[in-house]
Amino acid sequence: MKYIRKNSAxxxxxxxxxxxxxxxxxxERGWLPYAGTLPLDRLNVEGCTVVELPAPETVQEPRIFxxxxxxxxxDTLGFWKELGPKIEAAGGEYWQLANDVRxxxxxxxxxxxxxxxxxxxxxxxxxxxxxxxxxxx
Numbered sequence: 001m002k003y004i005r006k007n008s009a010x011x012x013x014x015x016x017x018x019x020x021x022x023x024x025x026x027x028e029r030g031w032l033p034y035a036g037t038l039p040l041d042r043l044n045v046e047g048c049t050v051v052e053l054p055a056p057e058t059v060q061e062p063r064i065f066x067x068x069x070x071x072x073x074x075d076t077l078g079f080w081k082e083l084g085p086k087i088e089a090a091g092g093e094y095w096q097l098a099n100d101v102r103x104x105x106x107x108x109x110x111x112x113x114x115x116x117x118x119x120x121x122x123x124x125x126x127x128x129x130x131x132x133x134x135x136x137x
Contacts, residue, residue: 003031006045014040062104067095069133079118086114100135 001017003026015031023033034043034050044051070087074080088095094107101108112126119126 001033001035004034004040004043004045004050005030005032012040012043012045014043062102063130064100064102064135065108065130065133066100066135067098069135070101073129073132077124079122083115083118086118087111090114103130 003015003017004012005015006012014034015026017026017033026033032045032048032050036043036050036052038052042053042055044053071080071084074083090110090113091098091101091107094105095101095111101111103112115129116126119129
């Protein structure tokens with residue numbers, strides 16, 4: 001059991017229960033009993049009730065691809081000689097200077113457009129191909 005309250009600044013606080021102070025002591029000072037297991041950042045006080053807040057949505061971070069893996073995989077498939085110049089032209093200086101590329105970067109989106117069209121014309125699944133190119137951390 002712990003006790004929750006919203007202080008004068010509107011910040012939700014918690015206090016572990018103490019065997020020396022009864023429920024009345026906490027209630028007189030504005031603390032509300034809470035027997036749940038959620039952390040403080042998932043709790044709020046509305047009126048005289050402790051409210052459990054929903055879990056925040058997880059946000060998927062953009063993938064980061066290894067430029068070397070892209071090259072190696074295209075070369076293994078025998079497509080680098082044909083597709084390489086198109087990728088380098090679409091990516092420009094970003095492609096030349098980068099060791100890795102983020103999937104949400106505008107220059108990589110230009111590269112991805114050429115790569116997707118090429119993959120579709122060859123019957124390749126672009127997402128399966130890119131999964132093999134994710135940079136290892």
